[in-house]
Amino acid sequence: MSQIPSKKNHSPSANRIAMEQRILRGAEQIFAEYGYRGASMDTIARHIGISKQNVIYYFSSKEELYRGVLKHIVDLWLEHMFFSEHDGKTPESIITSYIRGKLELSRDYPYASKVFAQEIISGAPMLKNYLQEKLRPLFEKDIQIVKSWIDQGYLIEFEPEHLFFTIWSTTQTYADFSTQIQLLLNKPALEEQDFEHATQFLTQLVLRGIVAPK
Known part of the structure; x- marks a missing residue:
């Protein structure tokens, strides 16, 4: 599992943007297959291959992630x-x-x-x-x-x-x-x-x- 990054630097970095895009692309498939209600942050995290905590660092809730997609x-x-x-x-x-x-x-x-x-x-x-x-x-x-x-x-x-x-x-x-x-x-x-x-x-x-x- 990847480590949760530090929040000390609030400016968007290339790594942060890349991770957000990775999460969004992975979440697209899960929301498409299971719908909003059927999808879970656990399922999305497993599909992407990172920890649920890491997903939550970038998108604090399933609703925020869904809106992001x-x-x-x-x-x-x-x-x-x-x-x-x-x-x-x-x-x-x-x-x-x-x-x-x-x-x-x-x-x-x-x-x-x-x-x-x-x-x-x-x-x-x-x-x-x-x-x-x-x-x-x-x-x-x-x-x-x-x-x-x-x-x-x-x-x-x-x-x-x-x-x-x-x-x-x-x-x-x-x-x-x-x-x-x-x-x-x-x-x-x-x-x-x-x-x-x-x-x-x-x-x-x-x-x-x-x-x-x-």
Whole structure:
């Protein structure tokens, strides 16, 4: 078992950040498999390979750790997944990059996506305020960007909100319902080429449905 670190230095160090990330990634899988109520700090600690006391040093309670997992996946989306981060590019290239990025997050963080889905299905009791504070402003900004593309004639007339809802649901399916996809594809796990094929198909599907004829 690793030793519990000293709290003398309160500034975040590279070691602390690395350990927090290790705990979050390990907790993602346990929360995804057992749900919030079924998971325990003991199970999470055993899965990671450190002591429960060490987990508690970084995250003082199961609720704090659960919130940390949820905020981590939302922050990843906020960091990489908004149209406003791609100024100067064409609508087609921005939408293509957006779809690819969402599928890459489903590929790289499948357990976190499942935890997020469970939270949303439950009514987002622990994440609602965070989503309203962090997600809504950027979402509304992106809605205005899409409306400007429609006004400029790049895209056909439609309600922009549903473009995002559609992309989110189709891309997150490859994480949240990966077991179903694996069974139907007769594979033990989804492979890189599966995500690439999904990226190509979903990009074509979305762009052909919304890009205005030239």
